[in-house]
Amino acid sequence: MEWKTRLTDLLGVKYPIVQGGLAYLAYADLCAAVSNAGGLGQITAMSLDSPEALREEIKKVKEMTDKPFGVNFAIGQHGRPFSHMVDVAIEEGVEVVSVTGGNPTPFFEQLKNTDIKKLVLVAAKRQAVKAEELGADAVMVVGQEGGGHLGRDDIGTMVLTPQVVDAVSIPVIASGGIGDGRGWMAAHALGAEGVEMGTRFIATKECVHASQAYIDALLASSEVDTTVIKRTLGAPARALKGPWTEKIVSMEAENADYDALKDLISGKANQRFIHDGQVENGYGWAGQVAGLIHDVPSVEDLFRRMVREAEAIRNGWNFEKRTDEI
Known part of the structure; x- marks a missing residue:
């Protein structure tokens, strides 16, 4: 059964499945495994310390x-300059880049006169329309079910995706709450031409930077x-519940400002949980789809399972009326 959509044509992949940027986790092992399985793997650029580190990671994937494969640039969350990192992606001939968490205008300016395909993560219809106007080749639409940073309007994937599909002419990639073949096919039913998954890829054998404690927390x-x-x-983001996130939420309820919260929400606190397994001394991003994660397969096995599930659904979608029902 073929899975050809405008997105597979755009990205040159077999299946319209994109791996999310996954800060501090999306490196060569996971990226290559997703691409080898037929999807689009991605490296997380802004979690790396330098352009040289990004160049090395790209070479590893090759x-x-x-x-x-693609390179994800979370340009809004790290507060770091990114143009020198984009230069590396251009120099290394990366075919696809994605941008999240910020205004893509300077990012797109830097990519002028290249053939690099540009994906933009959005959390609102107006953002999708603007991304298309700026030159995005596709938009990834994240609903409030997703893990990590989300939109401010609490709009779910089921509602947001078809509205964006109706508002733009470029391919739409649904994200948020998707972790199996059922979610994949639901996205297509909403008009999307592919899906992005983040949380589900954390609990795979090739996500080698995720601590066992993080994996266990997802499974539980x-x-x-x-x-x-x-x-x-003003930057809502979904994470696993735990002592650390409970403290953050409690302080926010008491109107704590950024200075009071910055150490609690820092990248270092994130890494203490996801890398070092300090579950009471940090936090880990996760979407609501964590409730559907019950094992840690290889990426290849996950793809095979999803394809089987999706094919079974497609085969069951037969709405032709029998003559005896008319």
Whole structure:
């Protein structure tokens, strides 16, 4: 069964499945595994210390796969200059880049006169329309179910995706709450031409930078075991519930400002949880889809399972009326 959409044509992939940027986790092993399985793997650029580190990571991926892959730039969350990192992606001939968390205008300016495909993560219809106007080749639409940073309007994937599909002419990639073949097919039913998944890829064998404690926390989670932090700072983001996030939410309820919260919400606090397994001394991003994660397969096995599930659904979508029903 073929899975050809405008997105597969755009990205040169077999399946319209994109791996999320996953700060501090999306490196060569995971990226190459997703691309080899038929999707689009990505490296997280802004979690790396330098342009040289990004260049090395890109070279590692090229040694592990001959399939297309992308580089994600979280330009709004790290507060760091990014143009020198984009230069590396251009110089290394990366075929796809994605941008999250900020105004993509300077990013797009830097990519002028290149053939690099540009994906933009949005959390509102107006953002999708603007991204298309600026020159995005596709938009990734994240609903409030997703992990990590979200939109401010609390609009779910089921509602947001078809509205964006109706508002733009470029391919739409649904994100947030998707972790199996059912979610994948639901996205297509809403008009999307592919999906992006983040949380589900954390619990795979090739996500080698994720601590066992982080994996165990995902496996133990239900759909109600995540919470939204940083809402009072205007940057809502979904993470696993735990002592650390409970403290953040409690302080936000008491109107704590950024200075009071900055150490609690820092990248270092994130890494203490996801890398070092200090579950009471940090936090880990996760979407509500964590409630659907019950094992840690290889990326290849995850793709095979999703394809089987999706094919079974497609085969069951037969709405032709029988003559005896007319």
